[in-house]
Amino acid sequence: MAYLEALKKEAAIRAVQLAQSGMHLGLGTGSTAKYAIEELGRKVAAGELRDLTCVATSEASDALARSLGLTVGPLTPQPFDLAIDGADEITPDVDLIKGLGGALVREKLVEVQARRLVIVADYTKLVTRLGEKAPLPIEVLRFGVQSTLERLRRLGAVGELRQAGSELYVTDNGNFIFDARFVGPQGQGADLAALERDLKGTLGVVETGLFLGLAERAFVAAPDGVQEVVRR
Numbered sequence: 001m002a003y004l005e006a007l008k009k010e011a012a013i014r015a016v017q018l019a020q021s022g023m024h025l026g027l028g029t030g031s032t033a034k035y036a037i038e039e040l041g042r043k044v045a046a047g048e049l050r051d052l053t054c055v056a057t058s059e060a061s062d063a064l065a066r067s068l069g070l071t072v073g074p075l076t077p078q079p080f081d082l083a084i085d086g087a088d089e090i091t092p093d094v095d096l097i098k099g100l101g102g103a104l105v106r107e108k109l110v111e112v113q114a115r116r117l118v119i120v121a122d123y124t125k126l127v128t129r130l131g132e133k134a135p136l137p138i139e140v141l142r143f144g145v146q147s148t149l150e151r152l153r154r155l156g157a158v159g160e161l162r163q164a165g166s167e168l169y170v171t172d173n174g175n176f177i178f179d180a181r182f183v184g185p186q187g188q189g190a191d192l193a194a195l196e197r198d199l200k201g202t203l204g205v206v207e208t209g210l211f212l213g214l215a216e217r218a219f220v221a222a223p224d225g226v227q228e229v230v231r232r
C-alpha cells in the first residue's frame with residue numbers, strides 16, 4: 001500500500017511541473033489529486049510558484065488547498081489553464097471513469113472549462129475499455145430515487161446506491177450515487193457516447209462519471225517509472 005502511495009505522489013509531482021506562476025488552476029479530488037494539491041502548496045510556500053488562483057472540485061480539496069495557503073475561489077465562466085485530477089479508470093485514449101471519490105459533478109463542471117486536463121494515477125487504473133474494473137458512478141437526486149433507479153435499470157444498469165457505513169453516501173451536492181454496471185446492449189463494448197447521452201437524458205440523473213474526450217494526458221506511475229498516456 002505504501003508503495004502505491006509513493007507511485008501516486010510521483011505522478012502528481014510530475015503533473016504539477018506543468019503549473020506556472022500566474023495560472024488559474026483546477027484542483028481535483030481523491031487520494032492522488034491530494035498529492036498534487038500538497039505539491040502546489042509546497043511550491044507556493046517555497047516561492048517557486050506565485051500568483052496562483054484555484055478552483056476546487058470538492059469541499060475536501062477546497063479545505064486542503066486553503067490550509068496550505070493556496071488561493072481558492074468560485075467557479076466562474078472563464079476558461080482556465082490547467083486542471084490536475086485523479087481517475088478510477090484510464091483508457092489508452094485517456095477516456096476516464098471518475099467519481100469513486102464522490103466528486104464527479106464538480107469535477108466535470110470544473111474540468112470542461114480547463115484548457116488542459118491532466119490526470120494523475122498509479123498503473124492499477126489503466127484499462128483497455130472503460131468498465132473493466134470500476135463501476136460507473138452516477139449521481140442521482142435523492143427525491144424519487146427509486147423511480148430514477150428503475151429508469152436506469154431499463155437502460156441495463158445494475159448496481160447499488162453507494163453506502164457510507166450504515167448510511168447512504170451523500171455527495172457535496174446533497175445527492176446519492178448509484179454505482180452502476182451495464183448488462184445487455186449497454187454492456188462491455190457499448191457506444192459510451194450514446195450511453196452517456198442516454199444516462200444524461202434520464203430523469204433524476206444529475207451527472208455521470210464518464211469523462212470522454214476531456215483529458216489531454218495522464219501521468220501514470222508504475223514500478224519502472226512515470227508513463228505519459230497522451231490522447232491520440
Ligand SMILES: O=C[C@H](O)[C@H](O)[C@H](O)COP(=O)(O)O
Pocket residue numbers: 028029030031032033085086087088097098099100101102103104107
Ligand atoms: O470522485 C473522485 C474522483 O473522481 C477521483 O479523482 C477518483 O476517484 C480517483 O481517486 P483516487 O486518486 O483516490 O484513486
